[in-house]
Structures are given as structure tokens and as C-alpha cells.
Amino acid sequence: MGIGDWVSSWPVYRQLTGADRTGRGAAARSARTERLRPRVADADKVVKSICPYCAVGCGQNVYVRDGKVTQVEGDPDSPISRGRLCPKGSATLQLTTGPNRLDTVLYRRPHGTEWEHLDLDTAMDMIADRVIAARLTGWEWEDDQGRPLRRTMGFASLGGATLDNEENYLFKKLFTALGAIQIENQARI
């Protein structure tokens, strides 16, 4: 690069001599600027999604590369949000991929002082046994006046406002068939 080229590559020189007199366009660009790429540019796919926080239901675009979520942004197509996300929605990448996420089952035995590890299949089997036992212990065929109840007061469930409709549907269906009635979620809290 000659000295002339070097001088003329300065942004301030280009601002003073070129068409971009306010220095907010071409004059401000550098070689580094030219190399910058949006972090979503090399995504393998963009998956349509919905923000998991409040009930406004903003649209989200989830960018995936090599089987990992690399960025979550607002979906400009949504008539609800028109591409916008609030501070919580904008933190969705950290919510879903951050260090907060545990990915192993943990178990605390009765009177135990520490967590222990347990494999998922064993945990599922133990939970199924416990549901069956609690259901039986708390079973009520009828009330004190002989009216049919056919229910169990032995176990309860709380949660659902953060779940999908399909998930709530399966929980309600299964627990009701088991005779459980103490099924609740945030809607009453």
C-alpha cells in the first residue's frame, strides 16, 4: 500500500473527500467491517418458535448450526411482535443453552444430606412405583355419606403454565384416569 492509498483509506479522509460527509455510511467502513458477518449467517437452519416467557406470545426465530442453537431472535413475520423481543425474550439463548441447565437426574434419598446420581430409567421406574403406592394409600371409594368418589388424595401435581397444551393434556388425562384430583397450576397462584 502506497502512502497515498494509506491516507485515502482513513475514514476521516474518506468522510471529508467522499460522498458520505456525515461519516455514518461508507466512510466509516473498514477492512474489519467488511469481514464482519452476523452470527446467524452460517446457520444450518432457522426454526420457527414462540417465546417461552410471558403470554404475549412473541414470535422467535431459532438459529441452529451443527445440532446446536446458536441464536434466538424475534420473528419479523409475527403480527403480534413484528420482530421485537423484551429483555427476557432476548435472553432466550442463555435460558436454553446457558450453564444454568442441568442435564442429569439427581436423587435425594430419605434423610439424605446430599444429592446422588441416578439413571433416568431407574428414576422413572421408581416414580411409577411411588405413584401406584401413593394412589392406593390415598384411595377413596366413597364419602362419609356413601356417595361415590372413586379418587385418590394420595398425590398431587402443580405446574402447567409453562408447558405445551399437548403436555397439559397428557398430564390431565393420565392423572384423572388414576383418580387424582389435586392437579393445579400457576393460574390459581
Added chain:
Amino acid sequence: MAECHPVGFQWVMAAKARGAAVIHVDPRFTRTSALADVHVPIRVGTDIAFLGGIVNYVLTHEKYFREYVLAYTNASTIICENFKDTEDLDGVFSGLDPQARAYDFSNWRYEGGDVPAAAGEQDQEYEERVDHAEAQEVDHAEAQEAARPEVHGSGGAEALAEGARLQTDETLQHPRCVFQILKRHFARYTPETVEEICGIPRDTFLRVCELITENSGRDRTTSFAYAVGWTQHTVGAQYIRTASILQALLGNIGRPGGGILALRGHASIQGSTDIPTLYNLLPGYIPMPHAHQNEDLDAFVEAEGARKGYWGNMRAYVVSLLKAWWGDAATADNDFCFDYLPRLTGDHGTYQTAQAQVEGTCKGYFLLGENPAVGSANARLQRFGMANLDWLVVRDFSLIESATWWKDGPEIETGELRTEDIRTEVFFLPAAAHTEKSGSFTNTQRLLQWHRQAVEPRGDTRSDLWFAYYLGRLIRDKLSDPAHRARMGLDADGRGIERDRPVLDLTWDYPTEGGYDDPDAEAVLAEINGFDAHGHPLSGYTQLKDDGSTSCGCWIYCGVYADGVNQADRRKPYTEQDWVAAEWAWAWPLNRRILYNRASADPEGRPWSERKAYLEWDPERRKWVGPDVPDFDEHMPPDYEPHPDATGPEGLSGKDPFVMQSDGKAWLYAPVGLVDGPLPTHYEPQESPFTNPLYGQQRNPVRNMPKPGGDFFHPSDGEPGAEVFPYLATTYRLTEHHTAGGMSRWLPYLSELQPEFFCEVSPELARERGLEHLGWATIVSARSAIEARVLVTERMTPLDVQGRRVHQIGLPYHWGPNGYSTGDAANELLHIALDPNVHIQESKVLTCDIRPGRRPRGPALRELVNEYRRRAGITEETGRQM
């Protein structure tokens, strides 16, 4: 709204840019107030007086929309002679049984000629109920439950006895017509009364009245948006009722730009109410059957349905649900397995469950994305409940407080619990995020929106769909295994198979996909949508049959999988659609975007005005036309008059917009459906520094109180000891955190934005109590004491109420001891007196004390709370009087 629903608030700003006035009513000055035209600071717990004052203004100054009121509301309906108002009875309605603390609401009915058998039976039943209650030393919860507040919430109530004819007075002059009752009821809610109760200066109040009334009528509409600031009260349902009355009087329902908009706080909290993980409901707001009344399917439909309107087809909705759940096992001969449904006997809500855990009857607990150890009122009671369980399953992203209380909870620190003594077995199962599974959320405007799976979850992480499905399979396998049955003693009482039939007969086969054999969420959605006799997807609930030939998992969602297409996954950009954007996702019911939209046109089917045109009757094409799906048969002409014996939707006329009500009208007066009165009335909150100036009755007489022992209440104004807790406190949310923190306190970004728990106090209160900005304060109630950083700010406005100055303290409730951003939980302070209709806690008002400095550690914390209780003379009886 700007704080908690920021992206939704862009539409408020868009309206403001087009000339709308924005009014913000809130005890605190927030980001919403900063952008509003008027901010109205209000004393917490007094909104019925405020809204009632506007109702009175509208009636006194004749600002109501007369044609709308006459045609579309029950203003002209005559009420039975037995009805006596709070104005007559010093703050209670007729029919109150003080022993049972329950109303007999047959006293509130429409006038209907002869007293019919159905009402007689109800009276008789009420006597039984009361006798029973007295025998059990006033078990008022039981008596009140027998009134079934949960049943009529969606309008499925019959207001008129069978065979009776509605009596009306179109001149609105009859002294017992709803309009005249309304005028008398609200007459004392004057601007002066509003000022005395709410602390809102008269001029501010009148400015609000003028803005609202000027912006309502043929050419303009006003909308109300609310969140849990209106619901978390011992009279919460009546807050919404007051707004309903006001909006119906002003003609602001069923029209573009109108409505009462519930801003809900979780991605699918609306969905989890529609497909309810709630004790009192089946999918689509069908009530759970009750042991006292619903012996078989016919009795159930008779008792809970309505003869006219869309609830007239309730049997088809119920039978189709039973077919979805029990398939071929459900036949006409066995009542479609209706007896497989467990029966309710009272309030089985979440606070009852916590008490049942403390008592030891509830032994197992699933927590699915909920954090009650810090997120539910009287959090300490929640932890004591969990410490008495056999087992607890927590499904979440991180180790929330509800997973770790046995190790590091507040009671471990005070020494009240010792880890080694706690026998609860705890399973923590990592849950998949929305990016790791497909499924639908229902947003706050009833829109089902599909989110597609982007990646597979890691390690042991699984979706809740996977968990529910495989738990069900494991349980069914075990119940089918003779060896297991013998080992567990399942047949010891000789009725094991009878007990297990509902589980074994359940339709529970779903196709699976992906690396973890996840059940296919679209297959579940298809079951929710429903099928016809040939297995084809249904396209709407009007196709449902009551003979078992259709199945449908949630009747109001019928059509979401019409034509075998996932309608919730429709994503046509808004730029390619009209302003209603009806091709983005799918709204229940039948993709309607504005409910009760018949009211957008006048009785003859013409738009009320050019500016507010929406749906209109096209006489040429003999159908309703407009940008939305009509809320009724699109070919029903405005002049349709039903035969007197017609039932179901055809039982309503072509001029009746409110198709879920048995009379097709908006209810200014609710003859059935609420257990605490047909009209809203100002009651003071459970804990209040003021006496109710309107009536001798201080509080909601039929509010739900917890069993003695787990909860203590403060004395209110006029009772000895009230001065120990002189301040009001209210809880709220911040933009940067989410509810009890499970989805925000573990995120570095959000934790940095709002790093710790704080309380907001006015400079005046700070001086009064010696509190320093950024210093520490301890806030005390009879439940517990917590510490918070002090934010001294003029955003908190001291109010003048009944000649006294009252200070209010703001407490964001997101915190707990775990995560990056930590702090005490505001829920430690709260009590669990509940609204009697919906059993929600009064999180928005409590009295408290505040003092400088940090709270005591260890056993000294409980000593401080006990000292306060002693000073205030609090016993188990305090605050429990009717």
C-alpha cells in the same frame, strides 16, 4: 403493561400515536405510568370502589350506550322479590347464612313466574348443606363448595328456572329491573366516596371518568387491560365483574378496540386453563363432576349445562371428551365411562393441597415448572408441606428452591427443620426447553401458536410430553402385571381391577419420533382437535355429537387440526394479510379473533358506525360478512326469533351476542355464577389499616379462610394491635425477571440487570422509619420477616385516605436464595385468605411493618415474628370473623 408485557405494550403506544388517551391505575409509578397520559395512584385493594365510582358516573350522567344496553345486556330483566342488596342489609346480600358463611343464591334469580321445581330442589339441598355444616361446627368451606363456584365460570349457568319466561321492562323503570337495582347499588360510589376509600383526588377521578366516557359509544371504544393486580384479592372475581358492568354499559364488548383484556404472565397459562391442569375443570371449561350432585351423565348435563346458547350442547362436548380418553371402552351402555371420572367434594386447590401435605394425607407431589417454595403465598407453609411428603418429583431447568429446601431452605437456617430428619425422597429430572420439543402455547389472546423443535435435548433432559407418556406406560405395564399387583397388594380390597380400569382402558398409544422416541406432539394435537366416526379430523365444535360417534379432547380447540393441517403452525407474515391477521396461528374458538362480535353491529346487523365497523349482515347474500369469523351461525339473520321451546344455539335470537349465556345477554347483574354476590361491592382486604366506610361489613363475608394453624392474620383498623402493622404492601413483577425466578435468576444477563431483591418506599416513609436509600430494611408480617435493599423513590406516592396518610411498600416477588441473583422471597410475608370464587390468594394487599437493618439470622428470626404477634395480640382467631 410496559414492565411485564413490553412487546404487547407497543400496541398501546401505537394507539397513543393515533390519539388514544392512556390511563394507568397503579399504586406505583412504573414504566407504564411514564408513557401514560394520566397516572392514578390508588390504595391497594380498593379498585371496586374506583370502578364502581365510574359506573355511578356513567349512570348518573347518562353516559351509557342506551341502544347497546337495551339490546345486548340484561338491564331490563326483572329480578325476583327475594333479592335484597348490600344497600339494604349493611354490606351483605340476601341469602347469607352467617353460620355456614355461604349464600343461598336462589335469592338472586331472575323473576320467572311460578317457583319451579328445580329451584325448590336447590333450596332443599341448601338446607341439607347448612344442617350438615352446623353439625360439623360450621365447616363453611364445605358449605360454600356445595354452591359450586367453579361450575359457572364460563357462563354455563341457567339463570332462569325451567318453564319460566323472562320478565323484562324495556322502559327500564321497574324498581326491580337490573338497571334500577344497579343505579341504587352504585349511588353511594360518588367521587367523594372514591376519594375517601381509594385516596384518589376528586379531580383526577373525574378526569378519568371524562376520558373513558368521551371515548366510548358508536364511534369510539375503550378497552381495559389488567393482570393479577385485579385478581389476587379476596374479592378478585368481583373486580373483573365491575369492569364487565362498566364495559357493557359503555358498549365496549364485542367491538374492535374494546374488551377487558387479561394480560397473562406465562407462555401457556391460558392454555393450561383451557386444557386445565386445574382441579375443578375438565378440558374446555366443563366442570369436574361433584360427588354431591353429579351421579351420572344425564344428571351432570342437567345440572351443569344450560338450555339455551352454546352450553345447551354440553352433552356432545362431554361425550366426545370421554370418547377421546376411553375410546372403544366408552359406550352408550356404560354412560361413556362417565363414572371413571373422580369426584370432587370441595376446594382441592393448591393451598388446600399444601395443608393436606402438612396433615399427611397428600404423600406425593409433582412440580412441573413451578417453584412454590418461593413462588406461592406463605412460602413457609409450602416448604413445611413438602417436608412432610413421602416423595417429590421436580421437573425444571435448574436446582430451584423447591428442589433444594431440604438442604438449604430457610427452616434449615432457623433450626426448625434438620436435613437428617426430613424423610422426603426427592427426584430432580431435567426438563427440555421449548427449542427442544414441538408443541403449542396458547397466548393471552387465545391464540394457539406452534413452536417447532430445533434441536434434541441433552443427556437425561426430556420433554414433559415424554415424561407423561412414559410414566403412563410404566404405570399401565405395572398394573397389568400380576406379579406386580400381588407385590403391591393392589387387589387386597377385592376391587383392584375396578379401581384400575380407567387407567387400563385409557387411549394411550401415540406414535413416537426422534432420538428419544418422543411422542408425536401433532398426534396429541389431533386427538385434542377430535375425529368423526370415520377417523377424519373435525373442523369445528358444531360437528360434535352426543351419541359417541365423535371424539374430541377439548371442544373449544376443535378445528385447530381441521383438514389434518396444524392450524396453530400457520405463519403467513402479517405484511401479507389484513389487520386482523386471521391466517397467523389459530384462535379458539373456530379462529375467532374478537369474542361476542355480534355486538359489533347494531340489532339490525348494521355497523354501529363506519369507524368501528367489523361484522355486518349482508341481506343480499343472507350471511354475516367482515374480517372475522362470526361468533354464531353465519347465516342467522338479525331478525331470527326462536320458538319458545327451542334449545341450544337456536334458542337465542338473531340479536343476542352473548352466545355462552343462557339468555344471550351481557350480565350487568349476575343472577348465578358467583358465590359472593350478584353485584360487586367494596369490601376492605383481609388486612387493612382502614374501616369500610360504606358498610358495617368490613370484609368479603364469604372469603375462603385456611384451616387454623398454618396461617396468622393481622388485626385491621379498629381492632387492638392494628397499629403494629401500619403500612400496606403489594407484590409485583419486573421486566427483567419471570415469576418465581426459575427462568431468570439463573441467567447471567437478567441477573445483572436486576441483581437483588429490593423494596420501594417513598421518601416520606423513609424519613418516618429511618430507612436509607440502598441500605437494608426488614419487612415483618405475622407470617415471617424478610430483608430487602431499600429503594427510596418518589414513584411510591403516599395517599390521604379517611383523613390519614397511608404509605404503600412495593415488593417484587421474584427472589429466593438460589441462582445468580438472590434475595428473600416476598411470598414469605403473604397470607392465604382466598377469593371464594376461584380460590386465589390476596397477594396484592397485606399490612406490614418496616424497619431499618437486616433481619435476624437463625432462631432469632422466628423470635422476631413471635414478638410482633405478641405485640399485636394475634391469636388463631384474629382476622377470621365474618
